[in-house]
Amino acid sequence: MNAFQGRVTAALADPTLKTAIDRTTNTARSKRAAAIAAWPEFAQARELGRDMKDHVIANMEYYLTMFEANAVKTGAKIHWARTGQEACEIVVGICKAAKAKSVTRSKSMLGEEIGLPHALEAAGIERVETDLAEHIIQLAGETPSHIIWPALHKTREQVGELFRAHHTDPGELATVEEMVSSARRNLREKFMAADVGISGANFLIADTGAICTVTNEGNAELTTTPPRVHIVTAGIEKLVPSMVEAMTMLRLLVRSATGAELTQYTTFHAGPKQPGDVDGPEEFHIVLVDAGRTTMLAEGLAEMLRCLRCGACMNHCVVYRQIGGHAYGATYPGPMGSVITPSLDGLETSQDLPRACTLNGQCHEVCPVAIPLPTLIRGWRTKAWVQGYEPLHTAWALRIWEFFALRPVLYQLASNLALRIMPLFAKGGWISKMPLAGGWTRYRDMPIPQGGSFLAQYKKRQAAK
Amino acid sequence: MTDAKQAIFAAIRKTLPAPAPAPTIAAELSQLRARINATRPDRVSGPADEVFLERVQSPGVAATAERINSFDEFPAAVMRYAVRHNLGLDIALQPHPDLATLNWSGCQTHDHIGTDETLAVGLALGGIAETGSLIFHSSQISPTLFAFLPLHHIVAIPYKNIWPWMEDYVASFAGKSPPRNVNFVTGASGTTDIEGALVRGAHGPGWLHIVVVGSPGL
Incomplete structure (x- = not known):
């Protein structure tokens, strides 16, 4: 059993994980479905969103140059980082120059990707996660298991235990409302006392040099306004030409992520405090991070750079909903993670991820910018095969299948035989145990095959025409 | 980090050709923009102020709302709200000259916002009917934290400053230099981080x- 299989086995054996995943993803799916049903123009908007992102990616150098020039005009200081490590060094350097003791951070998946939480801690800077879910996992000493709901794997009972152990005057914590209230009280002073606030960016607005953040809690603005310094870390693919395109993207992003029409707080940050402003930071830094984006471009994964990080693909993924995010062993779980991780971490170490997919196409259907995730996942499988990364038993199984597939008569004989044998193992209409199928039946029953084989049914239908 | 910038641009050029001339890019962009109107949710069918009032009170936004005839009536509306919610009349009043000229007798006001402020009263720059959003531009008369620190936030908005669609707001400020913060506020703060509740x-x-x-009728 390799590391991935070990994590999956542990996840499937976890008695509360499936309940926790279901509680959040079921709500997310039904809310998204309602929001899309109330937006008949969604299909056209999705195509437009796709084309806008493709336009930006195709002209990335042009828009990056425009963004930098306009951001500098607002008083922002721009930094460029080739790698995650370089980005962390820049952020820590700015914090040290500001003599920062305490840093508040608003949730950013890029920050997680480049290891910023660890880098801040290694530099001896107090890190306060302000998004409620990030606060929960910081207290638990864990990593996010979902890109929108990082603490999705925690039940309310587990959150209550954490707050009881770590919060000052947590109160009863009998309800989710009381838990939220306790977090509000405990984080209040931290917001105001921080020396530096760090955020990500959902969009970089090229024609104004502003960056856009979206939150429902209001923690981004409380992270970025009171401290003396605001640092933004953003992937270079986050560009949109102007606020006009940002509006289309916001309609797509928010409905796909939470089913709302707009997040409670959508903020465009442009530079530091201006003359006369009552609040706001004295310094405003934007760290533009490559960290594998240009490699993805070169690897034929330009479509993946459209990703808005909405999380809809994982909410609809039958695999993610069984194993949760931690089993993927990477920053980005689910279908989008199965495409990104092999590029970021190397295919040899993450080849299991593209294989942990049923290719049912749900992720592509719900993606707000129409990323062909199943096609990209299949691309990684092909590369893994060509580069000889497939485990021996998989390679042999595929060779055996190939042997039969190239001999139609034998193939039909074998499938007909299987169709006759499989029902012998059934009890009560389902197969709970069968030789060579332990990997399947250990966690779920298999339905008895109905009717003849595909080819037999096809021939019958053709004959009836 | 000029080296890093050059390295990133060199990596982009390895895959993509040199940027097209600016007019070509602009032409492609304007073709994309021409498609936006057909993709907007078809919901701003009535006067923007009426749609806005309906949207802000819809379950998705879940704010409360009312309409008053003139700005002079705003302090009374604030006091009615405070009574309904059993709040004291110690108010953090956004330092906007239009608010300062109103008659706040019966209330104690201060022009700064505290970390644990119970009630803040403000004036939005405008709103968006499509989404039921309030818009604030940070400035001397509109500090950002007024919209984020209080437990209760009461906001006045002139009906004339309600734009039908998000793009209409953007068009009104196109080409102008942006404030430090543009905040779209769409309902009260919320979270679904614990079990999606x-x-x-x-x-x-x-x-x-x-x-x-x-x-409009007045």
Whole structure:
């Protein structure tokens, strides 16, 4: 059993994980479905969103140059980082120059990707996660298991235990409302006392040099306004030409992520405090991070750079909903993670991820910018095969299948035989145990095959025409 | 980090050709923009102020709202709200000259916002009917934290400053230099981070009350 299989086995054996995943993803799916049903123009908007992102990616150098020039005009200081490590060094350097003791951070998946939480801690800077879910996992000493709901794997009972152990005057914590209230009280002073606030960016607005953040809690603005310094870390693919395109993207992003029409707080940050402003930071830094984006471009994964990080693909993924995010062993779980991780971490170490997919196409259907995730996942499988990364038993199984597939008569004989044998193992209409199928039946029953084989049914239908 | 920038641009050029001439890019962009109107949710069918009032009180936004005839009536609306919610009349009043000229007798006001402020009263720059959003531009008369620190936030908005669609707001400020913060506020603060259950008042206000001032008929 390799590391991935070990994590999956542990996840499937976890008695509360499936309940926790279901509680959040079921709500997310039904809310998204309602929001899309109330937006008949969604299909056209999705195509437009796709084309806008493709336009930006195709002209990335042009828009990056425009963004930098306009951001500098607002008083922002721009930094460029080739790698995650370089980005962390820049952020820590700015914090040290500001003599920062305490840093508040608003949730950013890029920050997680480049290891910023660890880098801040290694530099001896107090890190306060302000998004409620990030606060929960910081207290638990864990990593996010979902890109929108990082603490999705925690039940309310587990959150209550954490707050009881770590919060000052947590109160009863009998309800989710009381838990939220306790977090509000405990984080209040931290917001105001921080020396530096760090955020990500959902969009970089090229024609104004502003960056856009979206939150429902209001923690981004409380992270970025009171401290003396605001640092933004953003992937270079986050560009949109102007606020006009940002509006289309916001309609797509928010409905796909939470089913709302707009997040409670959508903020465009442009530079530091201006003359006369009552609040706001004295310094405003934007760290533009490559960290594998240009490699993805070169690897034929330009479509993946459209990703808005909405999380809809994982909410609809039958695999993610069984194993949760931690089993993927990477920053980005689910279908989008199965495409990104092999590029970021190397295919040899993450080849299991593209294989942990049923290719049912749900992720592509719900993606707000129409990323062909199943096609990209299949691309990684092909590369893994060509580069000889497939485990021996998989390679042999595929060779055996190939042997039969190239001999139609034998193939039909074998499938007909299987169709006759499989029902012998059934009890009560389902197969709970069968030789060579332990990997399947250990966690779920298999339905008895109905009717003849595909080819037999096809021939019958053709004959009836 | 000029080296890093050059390295990133060199990596982009390895895959993509040199940027097309600016007019070519602009032409392609304007073709994309021409498609936007057909993709907007078809919901702003009535007067923007009426749609706005309906949207802000819809379950998705879940603010409370009312309309008053003139700005002079705003302090009374604030006091009615405070009584309904059993709040004291110690108010953080956004330092906007239009608010300062109103008659706040019966209330204690201060022009700064505290970390644990109970009630703040403000004036939005405008609103968006499509989404039921309030818009604030940070400035000397509109500090950002007024929209984020109080538990209750009451906001007045002139009916004339309500744009039908998000793009209409953007068009009104196109080409102007942006303020430090543009905030779209769409309802009170909320979180679904624990088991997907919606709870209001996560870090920002738990209650948002919107007062539309005036109407086309007046």
